[in-house]
Amino acid sequence: MTITNVAFIRTKPGQGTALGGLLAELAPISREEAGCIDFELHRSVDNPDLWFVYENWTSRDDLDQHFKTPHLLKFAEAAAPLLDGEMDLRLFSKVAVVGAKG
Structure with missing residues (x-):
């Protein structure tokens, strides 16, 4: 079953660019992990x-292994002083594809 992880991450004022740099390092490494379908970064327009x-x-299981990787643990340690509160992580599983063809 495909698992979707959605994370909302808020930084302390003025720290968004620094977090973006850390995320930009994390993303390509994570995309190479077994079981990663995609890993996309988005920054708020507002x-x-x-x-x-x-x-x-x-x-x-693949997501759980991702959470234990050295690169994710390194990211979490480096990001911690930049954050305004905890990361808001939400897990989802696809139940239907509405309007999809095929």
């Missing part, structure tokens, strides 16, 4: 200190 990460994984 608030440069708010980021949204959208990831799809082939299984919950």
Whole structure:
């Protein structure tokens, strides 16, 4: 079952660009992991200190392994002083594709 991880990450004022640099380093490494379907970064149009990460994984086990990788642990450590609160992580599974062809 495909698992989608949605993360909303808010930084302290003025730290959005610094977090973006860390995310830009994390994304290509994460995309190479077993089970990673995609790993996309989005920055708020209205608030440069708010980021949204959208990831799809082939299984919950693959996502769980991602959370244990050295590069993700390094990211979390480096990002911690930049953050305004905890990262808001939400997991989803696809139940239907509305309007899709095929």
